[in-house]
Amino acid sequence: MKLLFCFLFFFYLQVNADLRSELVEVFGGNRFRLSEDGSQVQLSLDKESGSGFKSKNEYLFGKLEMQIKLVPGDSAGTVTTFYLQSAAENHDEIDFEFLGNVSGEPFILHTNIYTKGKDKREQQFYLWFDPRADFHTYSILWNPQQILFSVDGIPIRVYRNAEARGVPYPKDQPMRLFSTIWSADWATRGGLVQTNWSHAPFTASYRKYGADACVWTNEQSFCSSSREKWWNQVLAADGEKKLEDIQKKYMIYNYCKDVKRFPRGLPPECSLMS
Numbered sequence: 252m253k254l255l256f257c258f259l260f261f262f263y264l265q266v267n268a269d270l271r272s273e274l275v276e277v278f279g280g281n282r283f284r285l286s287e288d289g290s291q292v293q294l295s296l297d298k299e300s301g302s303g304f305k306s307k308n309e310y311l312f313g314k315l316e317m318q319i320k321l322v323p324g325d326s327a328g329t330v331t332t333f334y335l336q337s338a339a340e341n342h343d344e345i346d347f348e349f350l351g352n353v354s355g356e357p358f359i360l361h362t363n364i365y366t367k368g369k370d371k372r373e374q375q376f377y378l379w380f381d382p383r384a385d386f387h388t389y390s391i392l393w394n395p396q397q398i399l400f401s402v403d404g405i406p407i408r409v410y411r412n413a414e415a416r417g418v419p420y421p422k423d424q425p426m427r428l429f430s431t432i433w434s435a436d437w438a439t440r441g442g443l444v445q446t447n448w449s450h451a452p453f454t455a456s457y458r459k460y461g462a463d464a465c466v467w468t469n470e471q472s473f474c475s476s477s478r479e480k481w482w483n484q485v486l487a488a489d490g491e492k493k494l495e496d497i498q499k500k501y502m503i504y505n506y507c508k509d510v511k512r513f514p515r516g517l518p519p520e521c522s523l524m525s
């Protein structure tokens with residue numbers, strides 16, 4: 252296990268307007284496009300390839316967020332992602348994935364959490380707006396107490412640290428932020444609708460990357476001076492209420508309700524969190 256040395260350090264910006272200093276292409280070549288002033292990134296997908304970027308920094312806890320405008324028009328068969336992932340083999344991962352659809356039909360926001368390589372913790376949602384019409388903020392708060400997924404500041408999912416009760420929690424492996432776009436034959440209506448390549452390229456846009464986080468470098472963690480704002484942040488009572496309302500209205504799949512899939516009993520965290 253890595254030791255956590257946390258220094259308060261005053262070098263880290265909360266929202267970095269210039270994405271050139273934060274993000275770097277991982278695949279897709281010039282399908283990863285930075286605007287000249289560095290304020291926007293676009294990722295596109297065509298028949299030959301998708302594309303992706305990652306953060307230059309690795310983080311051990313933080314609040315990572317970005318404004319994303321999803322593929323306009325027909326995006327059936329496409330998957331756009333925004334996630335944190337550690338590098339080692341039994342990796343940790345915290346996922347937002349946006350499953351595309353034909354024009355006018357809703358995206359599905361798919362979320363998942365991996366701990367030491369194990370996942371099967373999917374929850375899926377419809378959104379209360381059209382995510383291709385405009386930019387919206389998607390954020391992951393990851394601190395020692397909980398992982399909180401929010402959309403435009405509204406919590407949609409929480410995963411609490413219940414290690415004391417035998418539930419694995421990601422906390423030892425630093426993670427990097429990734430975003431990608433690719434095509435998947437299962438993405439839309441469970442595979443009934445395939446990507447229509449005559450509508451390619453499919454392009455998603457990104458701006459305003461926020462990383463209020465502890466940066467992991469040389470086996471040490473350097474935290475932003477504003478760490479206290481998020482380090483101990485947990486969902487307050489009114490947040491719980493909001494979360495419940497949102498889940499009641501918009502959640503379309505919850506692994507914790509899928510008894511058929513877990514015939515020997517639901518995962519232990521299911522009785523401890525919504």
Ligand SMILES: *[C@@H]1O[C@H](CO)[C@@H](O)[C@H](O)[C@H]1NC(C)=O
Nearest residue numbers: 350352356357359438439440
């Ligand atoms: C696409 O639209 C159909 C019809 O409204 C809907 O059933 C489905 O959940 C939508 N999203 C995806 C990703 O399939």
Ligand SMILES: *[C@@H]1O[C@H](CO)[C@@H](O)[C@H](O)[C@H]1NC(C)=O
Nearest residue numbers: 325444445446447448449450
């Ligand atoms: C793909 O899009 C083209 C152009 O809009 C359309 O003519 C064609 O019918 C579409 N193909 C399928 C399989 O929907």
